[in-house]
Amino acid sequence: MDHTPTAERADVARSAIRKVSLRLVPFVALMFFINYLDRTAIGFAAPNGMNEDLGLSAAQFGFASGVFFIGYILLEVPSNLALHKFGARRWLSRIMVSWGIVALLFTWVQNFEQLVVLRFLLGVAEAGFFPGAILFLSLWVPAQYRSRILMLFYLAQPLTTVIGAPLAGWLIQHGGGFLGLEGWRFMFFGVAIPAIVVGVIAWFYLKDKPKDAGWLTTEEQDWLTESLESERKTTEARENHVSVRFAFKSGRVWVLSFIYFGFIYGLYALAFFLPTIIEGFQAQTGVTFDFFQKGLITAIPYLPAAIIMYFWARDASKRGLKTWHIAIPALVGGVTIPIALFAGSPVATIAVITITASAIFAALPNFWTLPTRFLTGAAAAAGVALINTIGNLAGFSAPYITGAVHDWTGGYEVPMFIVGFFMLLSAALMLLLARSNRIAPIERIVDEGTATAAQDGKTRR
Numbered sequence: 001m002d003h004t005p006t007a008e009r010a011d012v013a014r015s016a017i018r019k020v021s022l023r024l025v026p027f028v029a030l031m032f033f034i035n036y037l038d039r040t041a042i043g044f045a046a047p048n049g050m051n052e053d054l055g056l057s058a059a060q061f062g063f064a065s066g067v068f069f070i071g072y073i074l075l076e077v078p079s080n081l082a083l084h085k086f087g088a089r090r091w092l093s094r095i096m097v098s099w100g101i102v103a104l105l106f107t108w109v110q111n112f113e114q115l116v117v118l119r120f121l122l123g124v125a126e127a128g129f130f131p132g133a134i135l136f137l138s139l140w141v142p143a144q145y146r147s148r149i150l151m152l153f154y155l156a157q158p159l160t161t162v163i164g165a166p167l168a169g170w171l172i173q174h175g176g177g178f179l180g181l182e183g184w185r186f187m188f189f190g191v192a193i194p195a196i197v198v199g200v201i202a203w204f205y206l207k208d209k210p211k212d213a214g215w216l217t218t219e220e221q222d223w224l225t226e227s228l229e230s231e232r233k234t235t236e237a238r239e240n241h242v243s244v245r246f247a248f249k250s251g252r253v254w255v256l257s258f259i260y261f262g263f264i265y266g267l268y269a270l271a272f273f274l275p276t277i278i279e280g281f282q283a284q285t286g287v288t289f290d291f292f293q294k295g296l297i298t299a300i301p302y303l304p305a306a307i308i309m310y311f312w313a314r315d316a317s318k319r320g321l322k323t324w325h326i327a328i329p330a331l332v333g334g335v336t337i338p339i340a341l342f343a344g345s346p347v348a349t350i351a352v353i354t355i356t357a358s359a360i361f362a363a364l365p366n367f368w369t370l371p372t373r374f375l376t377g378a379a380a381a382a383g384v385a386l387i388n389t390i391g392n393l394a395g396f397s398a399p400y401i402t403g404a405v406h407d408w409t410g411g412y413e414v415p416m417f418i419v420g421f422f423m424l425l426s427a428a429l430m431l432l433l434a435r436s437n438r439i440a441p442i443e444r445i446v447d448e449g450t451a452t453a454a455q456d457g458k459t460r461r
Helices: 006-023 025-048 050-054 058-086 088-108 112-126 129-138 143-154 156-174 183-205 218-239 244-249 251-285 291-299 302-319 324-342 346-367 377-409 413-435 442-460
Strands: none
Touching (some): 006 025, 006 143, 006 218, 025 143, 025 183, 058 088, 058 112, 058 129, 088 112, 143 156, 143 302, 156 183, 156 346, 251 291, 251 324, 251 346, 251 377, 302 346, 324 346, 324 413, 377 413
16 A cells, blocks of 8 residues: 655646647657648648649649648558557657658659659658547556646647748748759758658657656656556446447447547648748738748747646636537637638738637647547557548648639638638537437536546545
């Protein structure tokens, strides 16, 4: 029996979580930052010379942007199962170096066909990274701390645009002529190299489990190991959800997949076409922006989004995650994104897009705490990957449908209403999941996980 005083156990827990937050989360977030920048770099290149040089229509650009997700989807679940088998350190490092090499080849792309092939291969190379990173952090942090940890990790995504958009603009503006490259080609070169470098560092820096971490004390290692093992056993006893087969048969997994689809549809519609929409501001206002200024304008919605995401996840951590922490942002995003195109001025348009981006990012870290509340082991690896796979079907369909409907209608009004529809569908499915008698309610999933963790903490004290 553990006779350690309550205060001492609490100090060990706080110290362990603080060290994980400082040593692992920023590094994995940096990996995610580079990951998201590399996959969305095409959105910065398109209006800044690439579409013109390669002769791309809006539909061709949309298809090239989205084809990434075909390769990504095909290998997502197998890649996450390989991570579960071989260990996160080796597998995440391998993924990162692989995508860095493919991303580097974009520097020398010559036509639409080559662009499509490279985007497909980039998806193959990146497959498994995001769900692998989510699973990796979940294996280090007990459930009651997971929302906060995933929020810190997810900060990398809006900050990718806050920092990455001006950076991409600067590379495009100042890289022209380097090695005989156009500015947009040098941008691809500049954002690919960090992936290879950080991927190699990850092999040596990351650890697969608390017992391997020399930067934790023995007491901290024991507390994390015991807490996570107790949580795993409780989940297995309550849910019996440890097999890959269960993940594919679970109604909850599939509903979560379609909820995520709506969020990703909105996210990538913004990521790939916001730089192009900003191009329209120049014609509307008669003001010409340089590449760096365009990057700064693109970044505007994402800094408030990062701040709101932080406080929204903090509230979920404090209150306990509730259905409305995910459903309300989906509703707000679905209503605001079509309004952006009717705002009447560039300032008003950016303001509305800021609300949309804030809503999407507020929901995502809270959403990703749900699968590991009722899945563990191989089922968790497969379930998280499956949710990400189905969600990322939107990564293919959003840019392609947006581009194709734009070419058909001559504007972005109809495409943005389509985006709004999918986000409203996510809100409706979230409410259905919480209230259905046939699918275990979200409130119960969360409350049981929180209660189990709290009871475990009382037992240890």
